[in-house]
Amino acid sequence: MSVIKVAIVGANGKVGRLLVSQLKNNNSFSTPLAIVRTQDQFNYFKNEAGVDASLTDIENSSVSEIAEAIKGYDAVVFSAGAGGKAVERIFTVDLDGCCKVVEACEKVGIKRFIVVSALKAEDREFWCNIKGLREYYIAKKxxxxxxxxxxxxYTILQPGSLELNKGTGLLQPLNKIEEKASNNYSINREDVASFIVQSLLHPDATVKKTISLVNGDEPIEKFIQSL
Known part of the structure; x- marks a missing residue:
């Protein structure tokens, strides 16, 4: 079986960096491509992380420019985000940036696409009154x-509140998500990265699905089997 070539949009984010490391150290994948927006980020991935990099700012690049950057890859992961900086950037990065990458994938014939969204993004009643996050959820929805x-x-991953603790490798069964409401449906970023890897390795179980991700007590392998 040939190795999988993955391009990561938003590779410099906290989930993105963890994902780059996991893919680099997994023999099922070739060296990933880190798509970044600044020269400093480009230099980091090329010189320190030791992976391929493309200086392609999705916020300001055209669909054709993005398509050129990802051409030849088997899958694209979209983990980019404005990071709470200026409301308008939520719409130019989280929303239109994602849409442009989707169009770029279609343009060059890349079929596999994984996006990191947000828990219950489709449930307006859940997020409409969350102070400071309404615009973010509008864009994600x-x-x-x-x-x-x-x-x-596609696979749409919807993690809960993102934490920086060490990954557990354990997720909450989908039918028991509400048991974690008191803990803000939290999940470690490392576990999100690990699940992205497993989604790439198990397309039959994850394609055309929207999957909520919250830490729990079920191993990732078993969780995927239950999808």
Whole structure:
């Protein structure tokens, strides 16, 4: 079986960096491509992380420019985000940036696409009154719909509150998600990265699905088997 070539949009984010490391150290994958927006980030991935990099700012690049950067790859992971900086950037990065990458994938024939969204993004009643996050959720909800309407073999991952603790390798069964409400449906970023890897390795179980991710007590392998 040939190795999988993965491009990561938003590779410099906290989930992105963890994912780059996991893919680099997994023999099922070739060296990943880190798509970044600054020269410093480009230099880090090329010189320190030791992976391929592309200086392609999705916020300001055209669909054709993004398509050129990802051409030849088997899968694209979208883990980019404005990071709470300026409300308008939520719409130019989290929403339109995602839409442009989807269009770029379709343009060059890349079928596999994984996007990191947000828990319950489609549930307006859940997020409409969360102070400071309404615009973020509006963008995620709209982006997820664009992904679902695309021609791609997508997986939409919807993690809860992201933590920086060491990964546990354990997730909460989907039918028991509400048991974790008191803990803000939290999940470690390392576990999100690990699940992205497993989603790439198990497309039959994850394609065309929207999957909520919260830490729990079920091993990732068993969790995927239950999808």
């Amino acid at each position: 709209a982006a997820d719909r664009e992904v679902r309407d695309s021609k791609l073999g």
